[in-house]
Amino acid sequence: MPHKLDESLLISLPPFSKLERSQIREILDQSAARRYEADQSVFSEGDTADRFFMLLDGYIRVIRLTPEGEQVISLHIPSGQLFGIAKAIGRESYPATAMTAAESIVLSWPTRLWDDFLGKYDGFATETYKTVGARVGEMNNRIMEMATLHVEQRVANALLRLINQTGRKIDGGIEIDFPITRQNISEMTGTTLHTVSRLLSAWQKQGIVESQRKRIMVRDAHRLVELSQAGH
Amino acid sequence: MPHKLDESLLISLPPFSKLERSQIREILDQSAARRYEADQSVFSEGDTADRFFMLLDGYIRVIRLTPEGEQVISLHIPSGQLFGIAKAIGRESYPATAMTAAESIVLSWPTRLWDDFLGKYDGFATETYKTVGARVGEMNNRIMEMATLHVEQRVANALLRLINQTGRKIDGGIEIDFPITRQNISEMTGTTLHTVSRLLSAWQKQGIVESQRKRIMVRDAHRLVELSQAGH
DNA sequence: TTCGGAGTTTGCGGCTGCGCAAAGTCCGAG
DNA sequence: CTCGGACTTTGCGCAGCCGCAAACTCCGAA
Numbered sequence: 001m002p003h004k005l006d007e008s009l010l011i012s013l014p015p016f017s018k019l020e021r022s023q024i025r026e027i028l029d030q031s032a033a034r035r036y037e038a039d040q041s042v043f044s045e046g047d048t049a050d051r052f053f054m055l056l057d058g059y060i061r062v063i064r065l066t067p068e069g070e071q072v073i074s075l076h077i078p079s080g081q082l083f084g085i086a087k088a089i090g091r092e093s094y095p096a097t098a099m100t101a102a103e104s105i106v107l108s109w110p111t112r113l114w115d116d117f118l119g120k121y122d123g124f125a126t127e128t129y130k131t132v133g134a135r136v137g138e139m140n141n142r143i144m145e146m147a148t149l150h151v152e153q154r155v156a157n158a159l160l161r162l163i164n165q166t167g168r169k170i171d172g173g174i175e176i177d178f179p180i181t182r183q184n185i186s187e188m189t190g191t192t193l194h195t196v197s198r199l200l201s202a203w204q205k206q207g208i209v210e211s212q213r214k215r216i217m218v219r220d221a222h223r224l225v226e227l228s229q230a231g232h
Numbered sequence: 233m234p235h236k237l238d239e240s241l242l243i244s245l246p247p248f249s250k251l252e253r254s255q256i257r258e259i260l261d262q263s264a265a266r267r268y269e270a271d272q273s274v275f276s277e278g279d280t281a282d283r284f285f286m287l288l289d290g291y292i293r294v295i296r297l298t299p300e301g302e303q304v305i306s307l308h309i310p311s312g313q314l315f316g317i318a319k320a321i322g323r324e325s326y327p328a329t330a331m332t333a334a335e336s337i338v339l340s341w342p343t344r345l346w347d348d349f350l351g352k353y354d355g356f357a358t359e360t361y362k363t364v365g366a367r368v369g370e371m372n373n374r375i376m377e378m379a380t381l382h383v384e385q386r387v388a389n390a391l392l393r394l395i396n397q398t399g400r401k402i403d404g405g406i407e408i409d410f411p412i413t414r415q416n417i418s419e420m421t422g423t424t425l426h427t428v429s430r431l432l433s434a435w436q437k438q439g440i441v442e443s444q445r446k447r448i449m450v451r452d453a454h455r456l457v458e459l460s461q462a463g464h
Numbered sequence: 465t466t467c468g469g470a471g472t473t474t475g476c477g478g479c480t481g482c483g484c485a486a487a488g489t490c491c492g493a494g
Numbered sequence: 495c496t497c498g499g500a501c502t503t504t505g506c507g508c509a510g511c512c513g514c515a516a517a518c519t520c521c522g523a524a
Contacts, residue, residue, distance in 0.1 A: 137323070
């Protein structure tokens, strides 16, 4: 259900803080904001890349499906960031599916506006490509992790990444502030939900994490960092 | 040892075939071509990203080092392609090291020329970003592979990718046309050289591949495709 | 020709992490 | 309140793959 954008959402979005307010408004006049429930698809792998997206609130999971139907989670995107910018890097279709990981508000606009922006707002193109650069870096790290680290270290790393990017401080720890299952974590780390469950249980006994269903909080991030290191 | 570029090398490079000859020359006038032996570094991870590169002949391996000194091979780049274009996606330094995998000829030019090109030659920017798009796609596939496939399947996939991108037809098969060790393959697939050796030995007995030191040829690509699939 | 280093092969033992299975817990719908 | 589905936990056994180790082969340098 598309609705008019609450302008207050736009104040000081991290990557766009340097753009003049009026420039943002001009983009907005030609775009649409939409609210999504959790676990809904924003666009799907293979769809024609005809829009750009910006996440105003919530969280996005970028997922891919293997031929056998297994899910792999490529990336978590926190609010304030661009996504679905495949067209900017010469792709005709989206290479992955974007699902909401929580209730989210998404701004989107047709890619044909891209050309207009390019000329007018230098900062816009720059920020877009910086986003690409950051994602490429993340993917590179992911590959290195998967190639060299053991499951326990990968899961520890995944948790650390989650609390760094999307963590919310609570008393006595940091909590991942959207619903996340063991299954989800296994899809981020290339293991099984059983193994993740075993690890979390063990960590809970040691007081490193604490978790209920779909909620995880990290009590001792420092210990988790140690576990994430390749201490053989 | 920098030397003058042999112009004949530039005829119909795949990604640039649409650029006018004269435009290419204009770029070349401000750039340098250089010859590298095999296993030399073109730039290193962390270096300031102040040049763009194009591989005119040979092969480039993009590698990263873990804190423990283990190598991971991110990518193989065949001739005709751009690389080291970090600056185009907003990175200040190269996120990985580029090594030659064979004797190679590399053209490079300062990134400051980028801005000039942007305005003048639309095709240039487009091709650059398409390269980025293609690489992102490859990395994504890599992540999916590592997350879901077993070692045998990953090694099979790696070989298939190598013969697709850099294969040379010979009688009775396809050969990878640059020197590659078991160690190298293990660094591409996140396993050990021992396991790779065992797999290649087994495949050799079945007539699927044939290999000497630093040389691998695939006799039965079709069987290899079957092995690369998630059967089981 | 000899030597040494780099690359490869193979064996063996062990452990990590998966597959399978079953039971337990939470939570929302009716 | 009750039911059923989604999520989680835990046990057990196995095997894929690694670690370690030793021997072998190739090739270039002296």
